Amino acid sequence: xxxxxxxxxxxxxxxxxxxxxxxxxxxxxxxxxxxxxxxxxxxxxxxxxxxxxxxxxxxxxxxxxxxxxxxxxxxxxxxxxxxxxxxxxxxxxxxxxxxxxxxxxxxxxxxxxxxxxxxxxxxxxxxxxxxxxxxx
Numbered sequence: 001x002x003x004x005x006x007x008x009x010x011x012x013x014x015x016x017x018x019x020x021x022x023x024x025x026x027x028x029x030x031x032x033x034x035x036x037x038x039x040x041x042x043x044x045x046x047x048x049x050x051x052x053x054x055x056x057x058x059x060x061x062x063x064x065x066x067x068x069x070x071x072x073x074x075x076x077x078x079x080x081x082x083x084x085x086x087x088x089x090x091x092x093x094x095x096x097x098x099x100x101x102x103x104x105x106x107x108x109x110x111x112x113x114x115x116x117x118x119x120x121x122x123x124x125x126x127x128x129x130x131x132x133x134x135x136x
Contacts, residue, residue, distance in 0.1 A: 007044070008072065010054045011064035012122045018056045019043050021121050025089045028054070036060065047074060067123030079114040079130035086118065086128075093118040108132060 012018035022028045028045035031053060035041045040059030046052075054072075055061060076082040079096055086093040094117040102112050114130035 005052050007053050007055050008069075009061050009064070010056050010069055010072070010120070010124050011061075011066050012056045012120070012124070013066035014121075015041055015043060015056055015058055017121050019045070022054065022056070025091050026086075027089065050074075067119075070125040071127070072124065073127045073129060075129050075131050077130065077132040079110050079116060079128065082128050082130075083116050086116070091118050106133070 010018070019030070019033065022045045023030050026047070028047050031044040031046055033041070033043045036059070040057075042055060042057040042060055044053050044055050046054075074082075083093060083096055096110070097115050097117070098110070098113050099115050100113050102109070106112065108130070110130045111132050112130070116128045118126050118128075120126070
């Protein structure tokens with residue numbers, strides 16, 4: 001049986017500000033923005049190519065302090081290109097960092113070990129890692 005992670009709830013203080021950041025700055029697709037009533041709203045966004053979405057909202061999401069989620073991670077085939085895209089979109093992103101050594105020889109020295117980091121407007125922490133091929 002396969003077990004897939006489909007949704008991660010990201011705690012935010014301002015749903016509209018967070019939606020704009022994830023959709024406009026990060027380029028996530030807005031799957032839906034559902035207002036149930038004035039106290040309940042759910043917005044689901046999915047990174048391009050991802051099988052897992054993030055949900056932001058109020059009222060129907062678990063209570064967590066905004067900005068308390070750390071360690072969210074995206075994977076891309078080219079960390080330099082990802083850095084350039086994030087920078088062009090106005091995201092405050094770290095420079096490319098090499099974290100450790102490759103466990104095996106790879107064509108690109110940044111594979112597996114190349115990362116950039118950024119926070120959303122509430123302080124939720126994200127990492128982006130380069131993986132252009134997986135070990136067989």
